[in-house]
Amino acid sequence: MPFRLGLTGSIGMGKSTTAGIFREFGVPVHDADAAVHALYGAEGVAPVEAAFPGVTVAGRIDRALLGARVLDDDAAMKRLESIVHPLVRAREAAFLAQAAAMGEPVAVLDIPLLFESGARGRVDAVVAVTAPESVQRARVLARPGMTEEKFAAILSRQLPDSEKRRRADYVIDTGHGLDHARAEVAALLAGLRERLARADGAGKNAQGDDDA
Numbered sequence: 001m002p003f004r005l006g007l008t009g010s011i012g013m014g015k016s017t018t019a020g021i022f023r024e025f026g027v028p029v030h031d032a033d034a035a036v037h038a039l040y041g042a043e044g045v046a047p048v049e050a051a052f053p054g055v056t057v058a059g060r061i062d063r064a065l066l067g068a069r070v071l072d073d074d075a076a077m078k079r080l081e082s083i084v085h086p087l088v089r090a091r092e093a094a095f096l097a098q099a100a101a102m103g104e105p106v107a108v109l110d111i112p113l114l115f116e117s118g119a120r121g122r123v124d125a126v127v128a129v130t131a132p133e134s135v136q137r138a139r140v141l142a143r144p145g146m147t148e149e150k151f152a153a154i155l156s157r158q159l160p161d162s163e164k165r166r167r168a169d170y171v172i173d174t175g176h177g178l179d180h181a182r183a184e185v186a187a188l189l190a191g192l193r194e195r196l197a198r199a200d201g202a203g204k205n206a207q208g209d210d211d212a
C-alpha cells in the first residue's frame with residue numbers, strides 16, 4: 001500500500017492545481033470531485049435519479065439541475081452525499097489497489113471534504129492548500145455560473161480554512177504563484193521520501209534484514 005497523502009482545501013484554494021503539481025512530479029492522484037463527475041455518467045446515474053427524479057439529461061446526471069435541488073437544502077444534500085460518498089470510496093479503493101500493484105511509494109487522494117466527511121482515517125497524512133481569503137473569493141467568483149449565494153452555500157458546508165490548516169500535517173500556500181507552490185510540493189515530497197526511507201530502514205533493522 002502506498003503512503004496515502006490526503007489533499008484538501010476549501011473551494012478555490014488551489015486543490016486541483018496542486019494535485020496537478022503532484023502529478024507533474026510523478027505521484028498518482030485520485031480526485032474525488034472528478035470521481036463524482038465521472039460517476040454521474042456511470043454507476044451514480046440510477047441511484048441519484050431515483051432519489052432526485054428529473055435530474056438526468058441524455059443519460060447523465062446534470063450537475064446544474066442537481067445542484068439547484070440540493071445546494072440550499074441540507075437534508076437533500078445529506079441524502080445525496082449518502083448515495084455518492086460510498087461510490088467515491090469504492091473508486092478510491094480501486095485506485096489505491098492499482099497504485100499498490102504498480103509499487104508506488106506515495107499516492108495522493110484529493111478529498112475536498114476530508115475532515116468534514118470523516119475521511120481523515122483513510123489517509124496517512126494531510127496536506128491543506130490555502131490562499132488569502134480575498135484571493136479565494138476573486139478566484140471563485142470569476143467562475144462561470146458562480147454567484148455570491150452559491151459560494152456562501154458551499155463555504156457554509158466546509159470547515160474554515162484556519163481549522164484545516166491547524167489540523168493538517170503540511171500546508172501549501174497557492175497565493176504566491178505556481179513556481180512557489182511547485183517548490184513547496186517538491187520540498188514536501190523530498191522530506192516525505194526521506195521519512196519513508198528512514199522508516200523502511202528501521203523496519204528492516206528491526207527484522208534483522210540489514211544485519212546479515
Ligand SMILES: CC(C)(COP(=O)(O)OP(=O)(O)OC[C@H]1O[C@@H](n2cnc3c(N)ncnc32)[C@H](O)[C@@H]1O)[C@@H](O)C(=O)NCCC(=O)NCCS
Nearest residue numbers: 011032033036063066067080081084088112113154157158
Ligand atoms: C452539488 C453538485 C451537483 C454541484 O455540482 P457543480 O458541478 O456545480 O460543483 P462541483 O462538483 O464542481 O463542486 C464545486 C465545489 O463545491 C464543493 N462541494 C461539492 N459538494 C459539496 C458538499 N456536499 N459539501 C461541501 N462542498 C461541496 C466541491 O468540492 C468543490 O470545491 C455536486 O457538487 C455534487 O454532486 N456534490 C455532492 C457530492 C459531494 O459531496 N462532493 C464532494 C466531494 S466527494
Ligand SMILES: Nc1ncnc2c1ncn2[C@@H]1O[C@H](COP(=O)(O)OP(=O)(O)OP(=O)(O)O)[C@@H](O)[C@H]1O
Nearest residue numbers: 010011012013014015016017018139174177178181
Ligand atoms: N499556485 C497557484 N498560483 C497561481 N494561481 C493558482 C495557484 N493555484 C491555483 N491557482 C488558481 O486558482 C484558481 C482555483 O484553483 P483550483 O481550481 O486548483 O482550486 P480548487 O481548490 O481545486 O477549487 P474547487 O475546490 O472549486 O475544485 C484557478 O484559476 C487556478 O489557476
